[in-house]
Each structure stands twice: as structure tokens, then as C-alpha cells.
Amino acid sequence: MIELKKLTKQADNKLILLGVDLSIKKGETIAVLGPNGAGKSTLLKVLATLIKPTSGHVLINGLELRKKQIEIKKLLGYLPHSSLLYDHYSPLENLVFFGNIYGVQDVEQKARKLVKDVGLSFFLNEPVKNFSRGMIQRIAIARAIIHDPEILLLDEPHTGLDQGAISILNNVILSMKDKGTTTLMVTHDFKQAAEICDRVIIVKNGKIVDDFRIQNHNLGFVTEKYELLVEGVL
Numbered sequence: 001m002i003e004l005k006k007l008t009k010q011a012d013n014k015l016i017l018l019g020v021d022l023s024i025k026k027g028e029t030i031a032v033l034g035p036n037g038a039g040k041s042t043l044l045k046v047l048a049t050l051i052k053p054t055s056g057h058v059l060i061n062g063l064e065l066r067k068k069q070i071e072i073k074k075l076l077g078y079l080p081h082s083s084l085l086y087d088h089y090s091p092l093e094n095l096v097f098f099g100n101i102y103g104v105q106d107v108e109q110k111a112r113k114l115v116k117d118v119g120l121s122f123f124l125n126e127p128v129k130n131f132s133r134g135m136i137q138r139i140a141i142a143r144a145i146i147h148d149p150e151i152l153l154l155d156e157p158h159t160g161l162d163q164g165a166i167s168i169l170n171n172v173i174l175s176m177k178d179k180g181t182t183t184l185m186v187t188h189d190f191k192q193a194a195e196i197c198d199r200v201i202i203v204k205n206g207k208i209v210d211d212f213r214i215q216n217h218n219l220g221f222v223t224e225k226y227e228l229l230v231e232g233v234l
């Protein structure tokens with residue numbers, strides 16, 4: 001359960017988030033849509049405890065974000081724009097390294113399985129610096145879930161992925177949903193949003209301007225809402 005109340009974020013005298021109220025139930029899969037510069041990544045960074053809100057309240061599983069950062073970090077899997085991987089390490093070494101930080105049991109076995117799940121077993125021991133962008137993104141996704149987080153925060157996860165990798169990622173998100181994981185996914189890819197999400201929030205100028213459920217993967221419904229609210233067409 002995630003609760004945001006009157007959340008604001010100001011940086012360099014600029015208001016980035018202007019009073020965000022949001023309530024998310026366990027197991028929801030939410031797409032965060034909005035134009036460039038709307039405040040989507042900033043919202044995710046606040047939830048990921050990377051930046052502090054200026055005012056307002058954030059509760060994650062009943063824990064106050066300002067006071068319980070360490071406990072909250074353990075619940076989160078965060079995929080930012082940058083991979084956070086170590087270039088000179090292989091996928092196996094990277095995943096074991098990050099798994100150990102979280103105290104994952106049988107970490108090497110878990111890491112090998114995840115590398116297989118993202119389709120890169122053949123490259124298990126190659127340094128990541130030799131990888132293409134899409135391959136790095138696959139391993140970055142594995143890194144974000146090595147500790148079976150209860151909450152996944154994904155910032156444009158489909159960027160740079162080929163069709164095969166998109167299916168793998170979607171399956172990862174859906175199988176985590178089956179286990180009760182809550183996912184918040186910032187994306188410009190409406191098709192993937194409609195494919196895997198059950199709810200959409202639209203952010204514009206630092207505010208949530210719409211919040212609705214998607215049924216039957218209805219891409220047309222999402223596009224129509226977005227065009228109306230963000231682009232002012234229709």
C-alpha cells in the first residue's frame with residue numbers, strides 16, 4: 001500500500017511536483033504517463049527514497065518515508081534510466097553483488113536463474129561493458145528484482161528492448177504481479193501500458209490530471225484520454 005498526500009517537490013526554485021495525492025493498493029500495476037518534463041521521474045525518485053519531498057506525506061506499507069528509509073528501501077526494486085550495473089563485472093557478478101547487499105539467500109543460483117529468465121545465459125560471464133543497450137537493460141531489470149521486492153518502480157523499462165525482450169519484461173512484471181508485487185511504471189509506450197497495467201495515472205505540470213482503470217487492454221481508451229488531457233485534441 002502506497003499513500004501520497006499533498007506531495008510537493010521543489011528544486012532550484014522550480015516547482016516540479018505540486019501537491020500529488022495518490023493511493024495505491026497492493027498488487028496494482030500502474031502506468032504513469034505524461035509529457036516530457038511533467039514530473040514522472042521525480043515522482044518515482046521520491047518513492048525510491050533517492051530525493052526528499054519538499055512537503056507532504058508518503059507512506060509505504062504504513063511506514064513514513066521521511067523516518068523509515070532503510071526499511072522502505074528493502075521493499076523496493078528500482079529501475080532508473082541508468083543501469084546502475086558495474087561495467088567490468090559480468091551479469092553473474094553484478095547480480096551476486098547486488099543480491100548480497102540485500103542479503104538474498106542462495107544468491108548465485110538466483111542470479112543464474114534471472115540471467116536465464118532474461119535470455120542472456122550465453123553471456124553469463126562476459127563483462128557488461130561489451131553489451132548492447134538492450135542487453136544492459138535486460139540485466140538491469142534482473143538487478144532490480146534480485147531481492148523479490150514488494151514494490152517495483154520502473155522508469156521507462158521498455159526503452160531499447162527488442163520484441164523478444166519486451167515479452168520477457170512483460171512476463172516478469174505479470175508474474176511478479178501474481179505474487180502480489182505492486183508496480184509503478186513510468187512510460188511513453190502506451191501499447192505496453194495497456195498490455196500489462198490495470199490502472200493509468202496521467203501527470204501534467206507536476207499534478208495528476210487523470211487516474212483511471214484499463215479494461216481488456218484497451219489501448220484506444222488510453223490514447224483518447226491522453227490526447228484529450230495532454231495534447232488538448234479531439
Ligand SMILES: Nc1ncnc2c1ncn2[C@@H]1O[C@H](COP(=O)(O)OP(=O)(O)OP(=O)(O)O)[C@@H](O)[C@H]1O
Nearest residue numbers: 011012014016034035036037038039040041042043
Ligand atoms: N534536480 C533538479 N533541479 C532542477 N530541476 C529539475 C531537477 N530534477 C528535475 N528537474 C526538472 O523538473 C521537471 C520534471 O522532470 P522529470 O525528470 O521528473 O520529468 P519527466 O516527466 O520524467 O520527463 P521525461 O518524460 O522527459 O523523462 C523538468 O523540467 C526537469 O528539468
